[in-house]
Amino acid sequence: IEAIVKFPNYEAESTTRPVMPGQSDKLGFRLYPDERMLICPAGHLMRVIRTEEAYSRSGFRSDITVMTCDHCDGCPFKDKCILTKNKHGEIHRKLGNIRQERKAKARLDLPVNQQKLKRRSLEPEPVFGQLKHNHGYTRFRHFGKAKVTMDLGFVFMALNILKLHKNIQKSA
Incomplete structure (x- = not known):
């Protein structure tokens, strides 16, 4: 890579x-x-x-x-x-x-x-900017590749739940 x-x-x-x-x-x-x-x-x-x-x-x-x-x-x-x-x-x-x-x-x-x-400036950068500035996520909370992957998984899951919640409120 x-x-x-x-x-x-x-x-x-x-x-x-x-x-x-x-x-x-x-x-x-x-x-x-x-x-x-x-x-x-x-x-x-x-x-x-x-x-x-x-x-x-x-x-x-x-x-x-x-x-x-x-x-x-x-x-x-x-x-x-x-x-x-x-x-x-x-x-x-x-x-x-x-x-x-x-x-x-x-x-x-x-x-x-x-x-x-x-492409990068259009696709992933806004997500990481939102994580950093709006949600205060500036550093990993754990050490090691497996734990960092788990940590990011929870963070992205939380972001997706927030998006889902906003979409549900818009449609209601």
């Missing part, structure tokens, strides 16, 4: 909505061919200083690569790519995410998958 899910900033990176010229955010940095370093918007190679571990609230661990560029003096992009709160000129990036986004973009740009994306 191939995952066809948009990643954050997919729309900004896609050919339908290109990044504005002169805009230098994380999309302005390119991944070096060896996939361990970045190239800054001015075309200079970023030097890796260190790798840090970060943990999300849910406990997911991600590796953050801290880089700097030795050619920032007099660079026209300096004020756009180095934030003012970061006085050392360090740039923090999750290279693993960039690699995965690159692979996902190659998959998503296929014409077959573009059709699936269009």
Whole structure:
């Protein structure tokens, strides 16, 4: 089964909505061919200083690569790519995410998958949006594939009962 899910900033990176010229955010940095370093918007190679571990609230661990560029003096992009709160000129990036986004973009740009994306926005997305926003179901209550399947089964059954109830009230 191939995952066809948009990643954050997919729309900004896609050919339908290109990044504005002169805009230098994380999309302005390119991944070096060896996939361990970045190239800054001015075309200079970023030097890796260190790798840090970060943990999300849910406990997911991600590796953050801290880089700097030795050619920032007099660079026209300096004020756009180095934030003012970061006085050392360090740039923090999750290279693993960039690699995965690159692979996902190659998959998503296929014409077959573009059709699936269009269908997905019409068919299942409204159901999950209703679950999340109207019913407050934002995370699974159990662990393990069998228990998550059971949990989703109950949630979808409840949604179907709600739909049935609304249809009965409309017809009455």
